[in-house]
Amino acid sequence: xxxxxxIITQAIAGAVGGNVASGALKQVAINTVARTxxxxxxxxxxxxxxxxxxxxxxxxxxxxxxxxxLIGGGILSTIVGAVAARAR
Numbered sequence: 001x002x003x004x005x006x007i008i009t010q011a012i013a014g015a016v017g018g019n020v021a022s023g024a025l026k027q028v029a030i031n032t033v034a035r036t037x038x039x040x041x042x043x044x045x046x047x048x049x050x051x052x053x054x055x056x057x058x059x060x061x062x063x064x065x066x067x068x069x070l071i072g073g074g075i076l077s078t079i080v081g082a083v084a085a086r087a088r
Contacts, residue, residue, distance in 0.1 A: 006051075007044060009065040014043010014073025021074035027081035029088060038080040039073035046072015 018039015019032065030038070050068030 006047065006062070006065045009062050010043045010047030010069035010072075011040040012043070013066040013069025014041070014046065014076075015039040017070035017073035018042060018077030020070075021078050022081050025078060025081065027078070027085065029085035030077075030081050034080065034084075035077050039077045041073075042076025043069030043073035046070075046075065 015036045016039070018035050021039075022030070022035045027035075047065045047068035049072065050064060
């Protein structure tokens with residue numbers, strides 16, 4: 001269970017970050033479910049990337065997972081929204 005806790009934290013933070021970023025940019029090209037999924041995937045990727053780059057001493061723990069998830073989810077959701085809007 002301890003191995004899953006960072007991934008769950010990253011996915012939830014990414015979903016929140018993706019919905020907040022898309023809402024702030026008023027992206028209507030993708031619906032809420034797609035924003036949430038893209039945000040969760042981006043959150044997991046962002047959290048893993050932050051833990052790899054940040055090193056052991058700099059960013060550890062659930063707070064770092066949450067920050068990486070928020071940033072990664074917001075970025076990926078914004079990219080997906082822009083691509084979907086461009087495709088229409």
